[in-house]
Amino acid sequence: MRRELEPSQAAVVASVNDVLDGLGPDADFRAAFAALGAERLLAVHYPAEFGGRGLSLAHHAAVSECLGLRGLPDVAHLITVQGVGCPLLVFGTAAQRRRWLPEIAAGRLLASLLLSEQGAGSDLTRITTTAVPCADGWEISGRKSWSLLTPWSGIALCSVRTGQDGSRYDGISLFLVDLGDPGVRIEPAPRAAGEPYYTVTLDRVHVTADALVGELHRGWALLPTVIGFERGGFDYLTRAQSWLAAAGAAFTDLPAADREPLAGEFVRCELLVENARALAYHAAADADGLESDEIVTAYAKLASGLAAQAVTRWAAEELLGAGPDGPHRAALRAAVAEAPELTVSGGAQELQLDLIAGDLVIGRTIR
Numbered sequence: 216m217r218r219e220l221e222p223s224q225a226a227v228v229a230s231v232n233d234v235l236d237g238l239g240p241d242a243d244f245r246a247a248f249a250a251l252g253a254e255r256l257l258a259v260h261y262p263a264e265f266g267g268r269g270l271s272l273a274h275h276a277a278v279s280e281c282l283g284l285r286g287l288p289d290v291a292h293l294i295t296v297q298g299v300g301c302p303l304l305v306f307g308t309a310a311q312r313r314r315w316l317p318e319i320a321a322g323r324l325l326a327s328l329l330l331s332e333q334g335a336g337s338d339l340t341r342i343t344t345t346a347v348p349c350a351d352g353w354e355i356s357g358r359k360s361w362s363l364l365t366p367w368s369g370i371a372l373c374s375v376r377t378g379q380d381g382s383r384y385d386g387i388s389l390f391l392v393d394l395g396d397p398g399v400r401i402e403p404a405p406r407a408a409g410e411p412y413y414t415v416t417l418d419r420v421h422v423t424a425d426a427l428v429g430e431l432h433r434g435w436a437l438l439p440t441v442i443g444f445e446r447g448g449f450d451y452l453t454r455a456q457s458w459l460a461a462a463g464a465a466f467t468d469l470p471a472a473d474r475e476p477l478a479g480e481f482v483r484c485e486l487l488v489e490n491a492r493a494l495a496y497h498a499a500a501d502a503d504g505l506e507s508d509e510i511v512t513a514y515a516k517l518a519s520g521l522a523a524q525a526v527t528r529w530a531a532e533e534l535l536g537a538g539p540d541g542p543h544r545a546a547l548r549a550a551v552a553e554a555p556e557l558t559v560s561g562g563a564q565e566l567q568l569d570l571i572a573g574d575l576v577i578g579r580t581i582r
């Protein structure tokens with residue numbers, strides 16, 4: 216059974232659709248974000264003083280789903296509003312919140328996450344980017360990988376080593392970096408589908424002491440929460456939904472006799488996606504304020520990624536070889552190329568399984 220939005224969530228989504236429907240055909244995603252921001256619809260779960268509407272994470276989830284299904288770059292929304300904005304709300308200083316959150320919520324500022332490095336993706340303790348103290352702050356040098364939409368971003372939340380003593384979990388700190396600094400170089404790197412990744416080289420990039428987010432050397436403790444904000448995002452789900460829609464359209468294009476033997480598997484894909492949607496909304500509704508439960512989110516992320524992969528596997532095996540070519544098939548080919556990323560990005564599936572297994576072993580199951 217399809218989960219319906221609650222009336223107040225549906226009302227917010229209707230407002231989002233009104234704003235987007237009112238945009239001209241040439242409006243790019245920045246214009247769409249600015250128009251939504253002007254109505255406090257880009258970050259509805261931020262407090263009003265920072266440009267939001269003070270609504271729940273579940274309302275934000277409904278907006279995210281709407282944006283993803285309308286083809287707006289959900290990654291920009293996800294990483295900026297959730298990945299960078301929410302850590303600032305939770306761990307940022309009052310000055311950081313005042314300075315950055317209204318800009319993010321208004322759609323005037325995009326922000327990137329610079330956490331991963333070659334050799335330090337799932338294991339973020341292996342980063343080699345360092346910050347060394349200078350007269351009025353720090354100088355950051357290193358190379359970050361797999362950042363998305365970075366050329367459009369003004370700032371980035373960047374993990375660095377500020378110390379090497381003690382355990383590998385100590386001595387990691389988080390800084391806000393100005394991506395316009397002359398020491399920042401942003402270069403595209405190949406990707407199987409969609410926007411390229413960007414490699415970001417930082418060469419003695421200067422940050423002032425007030426760019427530190429959270430405690431010095433104690434950044435590791437914040438990272439699960441930072442990544443949790445991203446992981447709870449709906450971009451995995453909306454991929455599964457959009458790809459299912461494209462598969463459904465390609466399926467409908469087939470002659471009736473060819474459709475019949477495939478119908479059962481199509482329904483199975485529909486159920487997987489709907490289950491993933493129910494879990495994603497459950498994770499948002501179950502959140503404690505802005506923070507989703509790590510285990511519930513792990514289930515939701517895994518379910519969305521695996522559902523999306525089931526759709527593309529079915530499309531590749533049964534749909535792409537037969538029938539006339541068209542826009543649905545082109546979308547499905549891009550989806551087939553992108554699908555493997557969904558169980559690697561934002562925490563590989565093995566990490567999600569470890570979380571779930573650990574939780575089951577200590578006896579607590581999904582609520």
Ligand SMILES: Cc1cc2nc3c(=O)[nH]c(=O)nc-3n(C[C@H](O)[C@H](O)[C@H](O)COP(=O)(O)OP(=O)(O)OC[C@H]3O[C@@H](n4cnc5c(N)ncnc54)[C@H](O)[C@@H]3O)c2cc1C
Binds near residue numbers: 336337362363556563
């Ligand atoms: C679309 C996309 C967008 C991204 N955006 C950003 C971004 O904006 N900012 C950013 O900092 N990073 C970003 N990343 C990086 C992403 O978070 C890392 O790529 C991811 O954590 C995997 O890192 P890795 O490539 O080093 O692979 P690894 O972590 O080395 O994984 C390689 C393989 O090993 C498996 N594996 C990993 N851990 C385990 C384990 N414990 N046990 C068993 N197997 C394991 C994985 O499933 C995978 O198949 C993005 C990645 C993708 C795909």
